[in-house]
Amino acid sequence: MKTTVALSELQSSPLRSLSKADEKSARSALKDFAAQAPELGQALAKNSTLADFLAATFSLSPFLRDTAFADPAMLARAVTEPLDRNLDGLCRRARQAWKPSEGAEGPVTEQALMASLRRLKREAALTLGLADLAGVASAAETTAWLSDVAEASLAAAIDFLLLGLDDAGKITLPDRANPSQGSGLIVLGMGKLGARELNYSSDIDIVLFFEPDARVLKDPGDGADLFSKMARRLIRIMQERTGDGYVFRTDLRLRPDPGSTPLAIPVEAALNYYEGRGQNWERAAFIKARPVAGDLEAGQQFCRELVPFVFRKYLDYAAIADIHSIKRQIHAHRGFGDIAVKGHNVKLGRGGIREIEFFVQTQQLIAGGRMPALRGRRTDEMLQALVQARWIDAETADTLTEAYWYLRDIEHRIQIVGDEQSHTLPETEAELKRIAYLAGHKDTKVFAADFTRRLKTVEHHYAELFEHESHLSGEAGNLVFTGEDDDPDTMATLKRLGFDKPSEIAKIIRTWHYGRYRATQSAEARERLTELTPELLTAFGRTRRADEALLRFDSFLSGLPSGIQLFSLLGQNPGLLSLIVTIMSSAPRLADIIARKPHVFDGMLDPSLLAELPTRDYLKQRLDAFLLGNFAYEEILDRLRIVASEQRFLIGVRLLTGAITGARAGRALTDLADLILETTLRAVEAEVASVHGKVPGQRVALLGMGKLGSHEMTAGSDIDLLLIYDHDAEADESDGKKPIDPPRYFARLTQRLIAALSAPTAEGVLYEVDLRLRPSGNKGPVATRINAFAKYQREEAWTWEHMALTRARTVAGDESLRADVDTIVAEIIAERLDRAKIASDVLEMRKLMDQEKPPKSNWDLKLIPGGLVDIEFMAQHLALVEAFPDGAERPTTTADVLAALGSRKLKADDLKTVLAALSLETELSQMMRLCLDGDFDPAEAPAGLIDQLCRTAELPDLKTLEADLKRQAKQVRTIMLGLLNADIVQATAAHSKG
Template sequence: MSNQNVRLRDVEPGVLQPFNQAELKSVAASLKSLARDHPELAACLAESGPLRDMLTAALTLSPYLRDSVAMEADLLARALAEPLEPLLSHIVREARDAWKPDAAAMPLSDGVLMTRLRIAKRRLSLLTALADLFRLFDARQTTRWLSALADAAVAAAVDHLLLSGEQSGKLKIADHARPSHGSGLIALGMGKLGACELNYSSDIDIVIFFEPDAGILIDPEDGTETYSRLMRRLVRILQERTGDGYVFRTDLRLRPDPGSTPLAVPVEAALLYYEGRGQNWERAAFIKARPIAGDLAAGETFLGELRPFVFRKYLDYAAIADIHAIKRQIHAHKGHDAIKVKGHDIKLGRGGIREIEFFVQTQQLIAGGRMPALRVKGTEDGLKALNQANWIDDATTRELTVCYWFLRDVEHRLQMVRDEQTHLLPESDNELRRIALMLGFANSRAFAIELEAVLGTVEQRYGKLFEAEETLSGVAGNLVFTGQKDDPGTLKTLAALGFERPEDMSRIIRTWHNGRYRATHSVEARERLTAIMPNLLRIFGENRRADEALLRFDSFLKGLPAGIQLFSLLSNNPPLLELMVKVMAAAPRLADIIAGRPHVFDGMLDPALLVELPTRDYLAARLSAFLDPAGHYEEILDRLRIFAAEQRFLIGIRLLTGAITGGDAGRAFTDLAELVITATLDAVRREMDRAHGVFPGGEVALIGMGKLGSHELTAGSDVDLILLYDYDEQADASLGPRSLDATRYFTRLTQRLMAALSAPTAEGVLYEVDMRLRPSGNQGPVATRIGAFERYQREEAWTWEHMALTRARVVAGDAGLTARAETIIASVLATRRDPARLAADIREMRDLIEQEKPPRDIWDFKLIPGGLIDLEFIAQHLVLSAPRRGDIPDAKRLSTADRLSLLGPATIAPADLDLCQTALRLFSDVSQVIRLCIDGPFEPDTAPAGLIDLIIRSAGTRDLATLEEQVRDLSAAIRGIFDRSVRPPA
């Protein structure tokens, strides 16, 4: 601080004009009365000159200063005779020592401390205000002296409270002459206090942290309660109004998550919060943070540990939009839509002080991690540092520096009038003239011209900093989510993007950015999510029911254990982002898979994903490579689950995008299941051999039934299996340390296989297994010897069981037994049957199903009359009524459509056969999409909009109503074909 010898009497003439003659007369009378008891003041007033003129003019302009002079006439007299700065230093020292007890009154009471601090504040405020009005100080000096007093007041109050805590038995002070030293209690000055830029009637922003293990707390576990209680007293000591006024209004809301945290926060908890959930506005706040009271060394250490949070190691352009959003929120909240003079908020309004501060802080956040020279606290120092680092040019630096201090001068005068915390220029001409005169303008018109020029300059410079915002966000408009309130520009952008409830969507997205979910706990995860947000919302908005899709994404994020990997993947691969949104808009089932097992998404990095068909050879090669590193049994089962989940997902993605048809998907799902089941059987058999030894002559054959047998599995299908076995008749038991007889051996093998497929592990379930189609169903043994299987099929099986056998196919096992099983199946199917009995049995079976399991609605394609069951029964009837088995070449690879094509022409009219194929294709394709996307039944009124679009695309119709009409027509036609085809011969 300069001008060490300047006194109030050193004022130059003509700096101030009185408010009016009436006020001038009143002030002159008051000063004359005071002069009777103060010779120095009397001598000053007796002289005609600039000092008397300036003093009387100042007191006409500020009623608060007039009252202060009346209470501090002695101080005014001293300031006329003595240098100001030593006098101010003495006042600051008195404030800092105000905590010290009087020898006769140990310990000091809160009330005594409050009086001492208030007197110090009044005295320093009076002298700095007069020096400022007289132009003996500039705004820089005024703010520094005000900040110095705030530092002293807070430090004194903290020392006092620490001693008080010792008196109450909660603390143990090491050094009573320096209570705060080594205490671990940290008081940081934030905002203007931290930057030593306090305004005349400013709030002071403080945050309080403490080290529980610093050695001062009697019970460290009680630290939060103890210090929070003391901090409530701190606020009262500083801001409660008494007969002596107040010291500073005190705000503790810049602490971590102020709505849910105590007034004093443990250091470790604070660091964890900032590391995991700290936001850009908090980073900006900590640029100016400075230890002002308590354990200053601990405060510096804390800020050092926090530095990587505030100043990132890379260029952080995402901070631009975030900080600018705070400014737009201020404008929306305060209604500051344009620059004006009357009623303008010179702090928060357009072109105001906050824009200059944000201009500096934003660029400090962007580059401060790479450029330590930018890590300065003061606004003017920040402008200089940016200039020296070539971030802003000389003209910008000069203009904004001049504008900043001009606006700070205006702010001070607004507050000096009545000691009010205001930033609003008066609405009335008379009061606006008062401010103009306090600033040295001849009239309010001259002041208004200068102010409008300053505000315009600031707005222009500030606006240029954010010109790139549209480019950075990737969409036309604002897309930023910060703080506690909606950004008005962002709400408009969300509405324009297609969201019907932008306020709700903004609230949800702010939840992500606040780190409330595990997936967004870390700063890095939130940054990567921010990077994809513009495209994410744009793509969501392109979907019908965009709000619904975003809500599903919210549910997905809520369940996601971590987000960095996925967000990075989406950020670096824009096509995957589109697919992700499509999944959220159409396929809740796939979304749940991603949420529970995010690694399935990794497979989408394959550039050939959507062009290479998932053939059996394709899947086999990848499965072999994936299983190759596996060692023990459990690892093999886990790898099989991982592989199956990923490949089912990727087949589903191909279907979702239209890269494959429903028929292609059915074959791919089936090939995948067959490969995985084969590998599982091999692993189980090796484990059986290890535990129980090889069974002499033992062979197995695993028969796939139902959709597994006919290559028509869906994404959600279980698998129907029958395990056949045979062995050497001469063998009594397996050849191992824990040998088993044949029945127990192959029963246990089957049970292990079922568990290996169906038991949940950390990697989930491979397939749900249904073995009810084995001989005697659930009443029979789980494993069937091949001879028993043959006898049962030839002698005991019902017609419906032979119908099921038409879809049987050996999917795994030993070559010898596989060949025998296929021969038996072919022979049983080729058995000549009574046509009338066959038709009657099939119709009876269909009637029974219709009675016991009626369709839910028209969308229940399996059960509706003329639906998939009718089509399957037509094909099964064709197989069982064929003159000889040789009519069906290569039965191992036939689907329902294949059987219709091969056997239908002999008995079904060509037009009817075409209808059957059309209906089968439609029902199968749409069913594949539905089973891929949702777990339950399809209900049009509640189905995701994206799913409806997919169904319409898959069906090739205009809309859902057209599809429903088509389904009704086809089902009626197929029921007619069923009635004509499955009937006794005439």
């Protein structure tokens, strides 16, 4: 219902001033404003009640006073214009804020959009706040108008951002005049925004999905990255505080699995998630979901497709337990346990708003599948729908509806004081009096009686729905850790949760409670950890070998310098808690890293961690930012160690959570190594030059070999390197204060480089370095001049050295020398040496490895017959005997070489088998190297890691996985032998004919 009344027509003032001084100050200011805004002056002159009301309002609400006093013209409009016309205009202007005004030069800038939306939100808040307090607008109307303002602002920001992407050539919009239409970008409003029930200081909860097939994206595979970056800009536009304030705080954490998914998710992936893994709390959340911006038609279709997930066909009493357990957790928080007035949380406390919402939502979840009328979004409307469905009686509905809007009114009064996101009544009598007056009561005693009566009514109805269900009593059971003696009921609870040694677990938790770690020394930290403990124990208890996982978490806590921020985040972010539990239960190596180096954990607190792919550019930005400034040589090396350990850890976290594949992790770890090598080489060259100067014409390049060269590094890889140099032919010594001859100069530079990379310091080791692939191996010089390198490779190198060269690429150093080295490598590989000899040498080498370095177990995926070495040897053999396509860049990864050349020598099915085996063995190897420092032994491995490996292979259990690996390996070994023996026969026959 829209309100056509203007405040200037106010007949009586429902408010009284908090103090005479405040009222006097407000009246004086109003008199000054009347001179600046004639319409306001006229209204005040005609209606003394209006002046009384405004003076009282500004004495009670510093937020409304400061907002009004900042712009008298805005106050005049709020007072004199009919409410609906004023707010309709504000919403219309907000919705069109992305469009340039008539006569404007150029498009709207982001700064201009942000300023415009903030001013409009501020005016809407003032207008609605005054109308609400005057009784001109009801709480239902106020929340609906606030939602309309948020929706218009969101839609404008989305249109602006989509148009920007189109301008940048990253997408192609079907209609630039209506950017969102047909864009396939879905923006759903959740919670109070979805239900059009926003309060003054609400966050707006939204989720973003996109339809890759909407033909807007030039490459559908770029959608998650592109729209996730756009989502981050959207958050900035909406919530960054500027001189004009903010629009609405914006939260995207209601998306599927927020700890491991990008900010924008493809529609199909989202639907698959909800159908397969969606939780009851997510079902409850989606009751209120509706399209608020972006492609509204696509959004409506998405919501229709989610109906079977949200509203089950059959009665769903099981959902009550989940919802009720959330309520029990809320009650467990300090201050929420009893009905009170001072300090009572109107939203979460007993008898509060959340109990009414739960009352409605649980019954919607139970019966909405059979009764479409129970699928609405608004709490008050659904209370009446429950009556029509004969689910509750009319008296209950009316009582709860009245209590709901009364409590929403009180919530608004709390927030309108200082525009703070609070739901808690003040603790002091003076501040409680402010709320009482804002609510229209004559004193706090009358207010307290009214307030507690509503709370008790709500609690009574809520208790009838939930508390009489005996099977819903405490899910966790007793968890008491006071004193030194074990509580028997707590021991039983811990055992039931999944812990084998409950007494030891209790001892650990008492250590937390007693503040024996730095992270738990403050009372606030201990309180937050105590509140979190039931959730932590439940989460760890779900893992197999829960005791081990919790011990690792305890080791992590013991090394933290502070815990308040972490415990708060874990309590508010289920995704982060889930990630911690995953690490502790699956990855002892990562758990050990964060226990020894807690700073690596900081990166996990970045909300964009799992949304951002660890590309080379992404890693370079992080590295450059950390090295910004002038640092001494040792400082540079220490900072490199810090950033390298953090980024290796975060790449591992992405792999562990499934945000990236093992192959992508290998690429990221290699990109990181490349960047570290570039920076380290520059620092080492400068350090050596500071003492010995430079050799005239000096050029240095690093040739990456092995997994570094092939972009296939794992979490535990060392780096195979060769330093190649060149200088002027006539140069006989360097030009520094301590000149030395070129061979000694470049040998010393190489030794300094190895020390910089592999010498242990307080910050650890960057990389272990292996130089054994240099010409003549360990007998040769540590640095090689380019002409010697070329001569050796052409005239003396063994087949295995040419095989190694197929994976080589320059990774750092002088660009011209890198080009020369890469050319030599390409020429040598392209020489087409004796095919039969190469195949024979490969077979001989593999046979020798089988004898001298046999696999340690069937899980030694590198060395088992048919393992990674067999596949790599096939790729290296093909690279030496087959020509790459003309003009194509020479690939170095095993998969790329096989893809480019495999079809020439292998049957299609055989090639498919080899590539499938390579993919599986790579993924499993990456996961095992990430999670363990040593070899994988199924009997000793963490149960969580075994589960991770099975999930990675998409197989139900370890036994099936082992059988599948054995089958694939056997096929690969047969294919490899067939390929090499066929080449020997074919080459020998060709030679005989010749």
